[in-house]
Amino acid sequence: MRCAMLVAMSLSLWACRSPPAAGTGPTQTLGPGSPDALRSVEAFASIPEPAARSAALFSEATKVFLHPRCVNCHPNGDSPLQDAGHVHDPPVARGKDDRGVPGLLCTSCHQDKNLELARVPGAPNWHLAPRSMAWQGKSPRELCEQLLDPARNGGRTHEQLIEHVSHDALVAWGWSPGHERAAAPGTQEQFGKLVAAWLQTGAACPEGAVR
Ligand code: HEC
Ligand code: HEC
DSSP, X not given: OHHHHHHXXXXXXXXXXXXXXXXXXXXXXXXXXXXXXXXXXXXXXXXXXXXXXXXXXXXXXXXXHTSHHHHTTSOSSSSOEEXXXXXXXXXXXXXXXXXXXXXXXXXXXXOSSOBTTTXXXXXXXXXXXXXXXXXXTOOHHHHHHHHTOTTTTTTOOHHHXXXXXXXXXXXXXXXXXXXXXXXXXXXXXXHHHHHHHHHHTTOOOOOOOOO
């Protein structure tokens, strides 16, 4: 009715179009959302600009990448971390090959599954990520650039990175950490899809501090 009146009053037709929804435009993002709830790829479909969508997908995936269940094994120092990022107790060292030192290997204590009674977490081939793959203290942007850098990502292609996050057993442990440890948010499948969608939409990195 109002439009008909406007037309009758010879105002230009565009006045009848609905106003753009708040926040649309090339720089639209979704906002961070809850750190404990992982949104799925579909939630990002409303971001029209591919680079902004790609970067937003990566930011969502950092709720997992930068979760203590992952960072505790991707420390930048000599020792694994535990709980919310405290130094591993008892004290242990990464050793030459990230598997501990002779006499005190990671697998002296960590088995291929969680030991609930002893509270020792476990998964096959338990050892630290190499220093080049340290994530402790990294911003989402720094982590993004590192994951894309063959010199620091174990030479992985995009496909190999997707395969690793979707199926690796140490990654999977993040969702069944045992002994009342908080699991990473969402599911491994959902996380794998976010990483795949990030890479397939252009592997853009979020804005942020670069050191
Ligand atoms: C002497 C036994 C022992 C050795 C050796 C050992 N750990 Fe542990 N580790 C533990 C115990 C026990 C816990 C659980 C501590 C707790 O939750 O109270 C633990 C916890 C952890 C966690 C914390 C998981 C989380 O997110 O809370 C990580 C990561 C870890 N160990 C990695 C390693 C790595 C890597 C090595 C080898 C470099 C290693 N550990 C060597 C006994 C050991
Ligand atoms: C028990 C220790 C441990 C835990 C826990 C762990 N990782 Fe890792 N991660 C490793 C090791 C070791 C490597 C190196 C594997 C290799 O390159 O062969 C690695 C490598 C990676 C890589 C490849 C890095 C790159 O730059 O390409 C990704 C991605 C990754 N982990 C994701 C995760 C995620 C996500 C979690 C948490 C859900 C996690 N990891 C938890 C030990 C761990």
